[in-house]
Amino acid sequence: MAALKYSRQRESIKEFLMTQTSHPTADTVYENMKQIYPNISLGTVYRNLSLLTDLGEIRKLSSFGGADRYDGRIQPHCHFICTDCGKIVDIEAPDTGSFLSEVQEDFAGKITGYTARFFGICEECMKKKENQENSIDILQIV
Amino acid sequence: MAALKYSRQRESIKEFLMTQTSHPTADTVYENMKQIYPNISLGTVYRNLSLLTDLGEIRKLSSFGGADRYDGRIQPHCHFICTDCGKIVDIEAPDTGSFLSEVQEDFAGKITGYTARFFGICEECMKKKENQENSIDILQIV
DNA sequence: TCTAAAAACAGTAATTATTACTGATACTGT
């Protein structure tokens, strides 16, 4: 049942995401797919993004305020979101073993996964505001 | 400028969120507010939730798939989302000092905040599936 | 290789969540 059939569109969407490091939205994927399949439908893009996510071949990054974003890189890694320009940058996954077991210890349910997401000012935006007052150093869990 | 005026509606919304541990959506807040102000507008709820978030008096939890949720508890804490029943449970914030400085060390921008979010099966759902196969123990960063 | 069942498609309509607008109402400083 639910026998998955091959589709050129799905293949292209996956391939496109694998070459991107910019975590595009469904709409951006759509715009890019139109260059290959001029009359591809936005519904097709959404359906395939959803399918690929379910298959674990891509990753869905739930809304940072706006539309959901998709990531073709499925190896463990974290994301940094610049609160100035909105850019999302990959960050190496830190070693979180000790803190994970600490959390699991105090928690009655079973933890099977987690996300860590960082906020702040990216390198480029830092340079832009070098001459301005700049003394934010509160680290807070949001 | 932008002198913030008192509003009964805003006060009630904040008070309601403070008594809740269920991280309600804007719509749920609206439904509850209607019991106090029968003809309150959904727009009013959204505007005040947004205002309170900007003031740092409540916290916005960006979409777990569906609508955004709001949290009256602003002390640092994390969230656990049950992948079975969708419930969101508060979790004590683990000590993340070492892992934060590790990440900052390798990163050119400036980190000013982060979120950690855990996924898994909550205590209640664990009990329900006690007799089923249950050997998920992959911890992955998503 | 041809054929038929079903998955996937393009195109479009509908839904959901959220924001913006408008004229009326309620706070607040004087």
Add this chain to the structure above:
DNA sequence: ACAGTATCAGTAATAATTACTGTTTTTAGA
């Protein structure tokens, strides 16, 4: 008490996503 303005209720508009419909592709089996 009054004037200025933030906030309000009500509603329209937008944005993101999902659902529907009739057509086209894919694929397993004759």
